[in-house]
Amino acid sequence: MTAPAATALAPGLTEELRAAVGEAHLLTDPSIVASYETDWTGRFHGRASCVVRPADTAQVAAVMTAAARAKATVCVQGGNTGLVGGSIPVDGAVLLSTARLTVLEPVEVAAGQVTAGAGVTLAALQRHVRAAGYDFGVDFAARDSATLGGMAATNAGGERVLRYGTTRAQILGIEAVLADGSVISRLAGLPKDNTGYDVASLLAGSEGTLGIITRLRLRLAPLLTERAVALVAVDGIAGALTLLQTARNRLPTLEAAELFLADGLALVREKTGLPAPFAAEHPAYLVLECAGRTDPTDDLLAALDACDADVLLDATVATDTRGRHTLWAYRESHTEAINAAGVPVKLDVAVPLTALGELVAALPTTIAEAAPQARLILFGHINEGNLHVNILNATDRAEAVTDAVLHLVAAHRGSISAEHGVGRAKSRWLHLSRSPQEIAMMRAIRQGLDPDALLNPRVLLDAPPPTDRGPAGANSA
C-alpha cells in the first residue's frame, strides 16, 4: 500500500534544510519518513513533513535557524524508545534525528569523564568506557537503542539509580542548540562551578522543549567486575520492602533492587520460554544485584540469611555471567513481553515507599472500574517507589484508565512520571504532580527560550489546562 504523502514544507525551507544537512540526509520519501512516525509501543502515531539527519552541532544549528525563520516546528528523535510519545512528530513537524551525532571522544582517565555525542547509544557508551576501565552509572533494558541525548532529555533512571542516581546526576556539561539556532556549549566538566543557573540540569528532563542536546560531558563510575545477582521470592509488597531494607543496610555493594509480580512472571515465561525460577509460585519477586572490586557473593548470601523465613520465601543466587543474565531476564523481559501481548497503556509512577503497598493494593480495583476488560502487569524499581503500571486490553478506555490511575497516584503523594517523562501521554495530568506556580515557572522558561513553541510541540507543557477536576492534587504541597 502506498504511504500517504508527507505534509508539505514551507516554501524555501526544503532548500535551506538540504543546504544544512546535505542531500542524502534530508529524507522526504513518505515510506521512509513513516518509519519515524510511530513510537516503540505502537500507541503513538504522528506526521512529519521530512526527516533531517544532521552530522554535528553546526548542522543542528543550521537546521534550527532555518526552521525558526520559517516558524516550522521541530520534533527531536533519538533512539525512539521513549514510552510517552515525546519523540513522535505532530502536525507535519520537521523530524530531527540525532542518529548521526555519534562522536565518542577518548575517555579522560584522570578525571573519570568522557564527552559523547547525543546520538551515541547507551550500549556503545558502555563498550567505550569499559575498555578504558570505567563504567556508566545508568543502565536499563533499552541500552542497544536508547541514546544519551534521549536519556538526558528524559532524565532516564533505570536499574542503578539506587547507587548512582538518575542520568541528570551523571551530567557534568552539555552542548545544545536553542530554538533560534544559537548554541550553548559548556563541556569543561568542572565538578564545582557555581556561576549561576545550572543549564545542564535544566535541560535534563526538559524532553526536548528547551533545546536540542548535541553533546554531553559525562561523569563515569568505577568498573566493578565482581558481581552477584539474587532472585528472591517474597509474599508481597510488605515482604519486598522488608527485604529491601535489610539489603540496603547490610550491603554497601547493592546496585539494583527490582520488583515484579506473579502475573508479570507468567507473561514473561509465556513470551520467552524461560523456565519457572522456583518449584513453587509466589506473589512477588525481587532481583538484587551487588557489585564490587571483590566478590560480593558471601555478603549477599549473609544478607539473605539474615531475613526471616516468613519474608524470604525462596532464593537463588548467580555469580557467573550466564546465570546473572538469566536471572535478570525475568525482570528485563517484562517490557518486551507486555508489548508482544498488545499495545499497552504505560504509566510510570512513583510514590513514597510508605504508600507503595496501599497503591499496589488499590490499583486492580481502580483499573477494573475504569476499564473492566483490562489486564494489569506491574513491575518496577522498588527502591525509588517507582512502579511501571502496564494496562493491556484498555481498548477505548485508555484515557479513563490513565485518569483514574494518575489521580490515585496523586492521592498517595506520588509523581505521575517517575522516569519516562510526561511527553504527549501525560501532559494533561501534569497539574497532579506540579503546582500552578511551578507550571507557570516552567511555561515562563519555555516562553523565554522558545517564544514560538517550535521545539517538540504538545510535549510536556502544551496541553490545555484541565477542566474535568480541580487543580493540583494531593501532591501540590
Ligand SMILES: Cc1cc2nc3c(=O)[nH]c(=O)nc-3n(C[C@H](O)[C@H](O)[C@H](O)COP(=O)(O)OP(=O)(O)OC[C@H]3O[C@@H](n4cnc5c(N)ncnc54)[C@H](O)[C@@H]3O)c2cc1C
Ligand atoms: C525495553 C525498554 C526498557 C526501558 N527501560 C527504562 C528504564 O528502566 N528507565 C527509564 O528511564 N526509561 C526506560 N525506557 C524508556 C526509554 O528508553 C528512555 O526514556 C530513554 O531515555 C529514551 O531515549 P531515546 O534515545 O530512545 O529517546 P527518544 O525516545 O527518541 O526521545 C525521548 C524524548 O527525548 C527527546 N530527545 C531525544 N533526543 C534528544 C536530544 N538530543 N535533545 C533534546 N531532546 C531529545 C525526544 O524529543 C523525546 O521527547 C525503556 C524503554 C524500553 C523500550
